[in-house]
Amino acid sequence: MTGSTSLDTYIKSVYGDIEPESCPFTEAEIKELEDTNELLVYMPSGRTPAELCDMWGFRINVDFTSESYIRTVMNDESHWFITSNSSSPELLYRSGQEARRNYEDEGLHGLDLRRYLAFAAAFRHRWGTLPDQKYWCFLLSGSYDRSGVSVVGFDGRGVLSHHGWMRNFRAKFAGSRYSVLAPRLEVTAETETLSRAYRGQRSKIGLEAAID
Numbered sequence: 001m002t003g004s005t006s007l008d009t010y011i012k013s014v015y016g017d018i019e020p021e022s023c024p025f026t027e028a029e030i031k032e033l034e035d036t037n038e039l040l041v042y043m044p045s046g047r048t049p050a051e052l053c054d055m056w057g058f059r060i061n062v063d064f065t066s067e068s069y070i071r072t073v074m075n076d077e078s079h080w081f082i083t084s085n086s087s088s089p090e091l092l093y094r095s096g097q098e099a100r101r102n103y104e105d106e107g108l109h110g111l112d113l114r115r116y117l118a119f120a121a122a123f124r125h126r127w128g129t130l131p132d133q134k135y136w137c138f139l140l141s142g143s144y145d146r147s148g149v150s151v152v153g154f155d156g157r158g159v160l161s162h163h164g165w166m167r168n169f170r171a172k173f174a175g176s177r178y179s180v181l182a183p184r185l186e187v188t189a190e191t192e193t194l195s196r197a198y199r200g201q202r203s204k205i206g207l208e209a210a211i212d
Contacts, residue, residue: 011042014056014121018044021078024182026192029082036198038180039085041122043115045078052117053160056124060160064113069164070150071143072112082180083111083119084199085126089137089175096138096149097167099176103140107197107206108178110140113162115179116152120160130154136174138165183208 007030011020020042023030033040047055049072050064064070084090091099103110111119116139123131132153139150144164151174152162178199183206184191197206204210 007040010040010122010125014125015042015044020044021080022186023080024184024186025080025082025196026187029196033082033085037085038082039119039122039126040080040082041115041118042080043074043078043118045074045076047114049113049117052114052121056117056121058117058120058160059158060162062160062162064162067162069145069148070113070162072114073141075114080182081109081115082196083115083177085123087123087127087129087131087133088135089132089177092135092175093170093172094175095168095170096140096151096165096176098170099138100140100167103176103178105202106178106199107208108180108199110138110142111177111179112139112142113150113152115141116177119177120154130158133158134173136163136171138174138176140176141179 007023025040030040053060053064100110120131133156136151136153139152142150144150148164149167150162151165152160154160180197183194183196195205
């Protein structure tokens, strides 16, 4: 999606009549998403996984209202993020802990449950179908219980499943998804030139902080 009109259409279609936070990604960064095969996603603060599933009509096989072991991040902060628009996760047959190390080396984050649901809604808005209907996806920015990790995916009937797994588990049907947070809080003349992180680019320029 490109331009403020497309962003407005996306927000209206997915969230209804809300006033989103200003997008901290630049016009140039948004325009290149078509070339990088990525998707811009908005995550408003305060929405619980159960509320998001209800709002978007996601059928689920777990009671998120009663599930107390799932940990999510940035719950009180509305934020925009970029992620891959692929219909399946990457890094298949790689454990969650290996994928997380790869992402951190590139200045990237993982998804948590709320971000994943927001991504699925944006993906459906864009492509008219749900992602990950044949795979599981590690949620590497969240956690399950004290040391586990959540894995999620939609089955062939469009029902969302969730399980808590070990971070060092790997399978050929399980992969991961990254998220890119903007390198700035707002777009100004001073911050516009700051570089975002990119998948596959291990460069200090995309890290949030580094040492010379």
